Amino acid sequence: MKLVLLSGGSGKRLWPLSNDCRSKQFIRILKEVNGSELESMVQRVWKQLDRVDLAHHSYVATGKSQTELIQNQLENRASIIVEPERRDTYPAILLAASYLYSIEGVSLQESIAVLPVDPYVDDAFFLKVKELDGTLNDYQADLALIGVKPTYPSEKYGYIVPTSDNILDDSIKVSHFHEKPTEEQANQLIQQNAYWNCGVFAFKLDYLITHMRERNFPLHYDELVKQYNNLPKISFDYEVVEKSKNIIMLPYEGYWKDLGTWNTLTEEMDETIIGKGVLSDDSLNTHIVNELDIPVTVLGVSNAIIAVSPDGILISDKASSPKVKDLMKNYEQRPMFEERRWGWYKVLDYARNDEGKEVITRRICISPNSNLSYQVHKERIEIWTVICGKGELILDGILQEIQTGDVIRILAGVKHSVRAITNLEIIENQIADNLNQEDIQRISMNWEEILDYSSNRVG
């Protein structure tokens, strides 16, 4: 069995901790099981997959913008299937199928389970995922799903409705689906033994490859990538699941939660304060999540979420917190914190100075043995002050060692890269008439290749 984890959309439902670069699944806010560090939903799920022996059978399907972040958080252990552009789940899953078929050589008889990258569940959930393989075999089903036992008549989920003449044992034959019912309808659905659709489905690879063949889609990954922008922008649920005839559902009655809003997320926090903060005794059911070094003090404010990041400060009544998505929808902002393949950066200061120039000050942290790309700027000058660690710098083809206290002044037109030997921290000042992403021309990412550009490479 292979797993395809869909790592989806950016969004502002958890602003200011989620933004256009950092989706909710990457926020490090959950306490490690049997540990003391904080971890993200993605990291939590990956550890669970490890425990049930599924991690090395798992692939993450996602857009280009998330790959660095995923590799960073999963320490380069995940195989990533990169979508050339973000469309919807139908094209994404076709692409994953073609990748497994044409690149990985997976057998057509292998079961493929597709699931979101961030379900908040017990390990038992993933054992249930494993069972989908047997279910597909036992019932010769087109699709096998997991249904979550509803705990209340939710209006925001989709429901999986069983056939009335259900004669199966531990599994349920699916009649049809019902999206976002009214509360009254939801109550009726629950009486009919309907389950919540948690977005997990499995099929034999053969099922989807046949589907693609019938539609004359290319089966080879490289070819499908080229035609990706022509694939219909539609969800897999609509295009495949709802049209399938023979669907079996495995009921799951364990813990499952959608941590999509501050309201639901704070319920899973182990402590009321993450980061620097003080809550007065009369601030009841209030949570602080503080990613800044600046202390937060809350006095006499109950039922609130205080979320603080370099991007913003949210003070919200918990019941109102889902509205943050709409309020911040049109709010465009340069991300002030980003995790990257090589480490992370934080914007410390931004200003347009009296001379009309843009100035950005960043703290950059590069992990040992990681490197920035070899790059050059047309407009900006960059001044780096090393504040921690040791590294190797290539400046205009000259390789040199750098360490704490060193200063590097990089003029426009000068090619440069740096690789961390130990954890390397730099305060960087960028100065230009206009600072924008287009002013970065990347020559190479690969350090061995970059070394070839240096005239004094040793050995």
Next chain:
Amino acid sequence: MKLVLLSGGSGKRLWPLSNDCRSKQFIRILKEVNGSELESMVQRVWKQLDRVDLAHHSYVATGKSQTELIQNQLENRASIIVEPERRDTYPAILLAASYLYSIEGVSLQESIAVLPVDPYVDDAFFLKVKELDGTLNDYQADLALIGVKPTYPSEKYGYIVPTSDNILDDSIKVSHFHEKPTEEQANQLIQQNAYWNCGVFAFKLDYLITHMRERNFPLHYDELVKQYNNLPKISFDYEVVEKSKNIIMLPYEGYWKDLGTWNTLTEEMDETIIGKGVLSDDSLNTHIVNELDIPVTVLGVSNAIIAVSPDGILISDKASSPKVKDLMKNYEQRPMFEERRWGWYKVLDYARNDEGKEVITRRICISPNSNLSYQVHKERIEIWTVICGKGELILDGILQEIQTGDVIRILAGVKHSVRAITNLEIIENQIADNLNQEDIQRISMNWEEILDYSSNRVG
């Protein structure tokens, strides 16, 4: 008539905008009258004194720690009487009297009015202050006070109680004082025509000089400074006012307010948001004061004050806000923002790095024609990146011009200073095993004198 403005204590009643360096009177939070800029209480009062023609007769009595800030905010227009240490109002006012007498040569027949540096009042209040001069003359009074007509039976103010056989016209003969009564007592006091004591009193210089002479205190300022630490640590109210026999009070019925807590201060704010912020429509009677560049969003939280500065983030129910003083009382913190004689600085980042060294990154802004002191460090290295403007640098005796994009690396033991030609902004990185104030050895503050240390001074 001369005015002595007492600029008192630091404190945390308006944390995080007030701290050990920045007392509440210096917070720039009030909208200018007929202007669009924000100003502090001190700046507001100084403009009012200007309008009623009293500014050039005014002196500010304060401690050393506030002088730079006052000079910065009042653009070096105030005469400052510096207390060698903070004691209480009695020694402070004696010192001011000796200064006016022995240094300024003020006549013994001149009236001296003493008042807090930050009353929040109409201009009419200062016209009333002017009238105290005539009152002292007309009634041959020892002291003349201003009383504020009470608007409610406050338990936190002191009351000035008139004599029962009050036969004066616009002025009232004082019987005695009543500090912080119960609400019931306050109601009785108001029925007796008592007024709030707003801390304004006037006397002939002769009255206080005689008082000092009788107690064998030195009359010369220089001598009194030396003995300042022996003066009794007591308030002028207890030691002088309450012991005086012939006191006249002028009633003031105009606007007067004690802006000492977030609760009272926000009532005087012109807009609900200062700085970057968004308030949802259902956040009623909530104020945002944001000194950071990071945006604040408030969703469904009413009757709250959100105060954000580099020192901290306060989220408080307005009624609870006076408690912030107690909550933050024992909270010790390096100030993250300071206004100085030469401009201001802001701490952007602080860390102890993996190598055990302390690193501080600051943005420093030096006003045109101002300079840092000529100084040297034993331990730290400093790396400066000029991000705006032009200046003159002296580094180990060598004078040179610097401008945007330049980098200066200052090793331990190297004497250095800088003077701004235009508005000069610098990103400074300090690195040392331990960063502390004792590592700064100041050689000179005066630029002309500093220039004498440079070997290549021109002209």
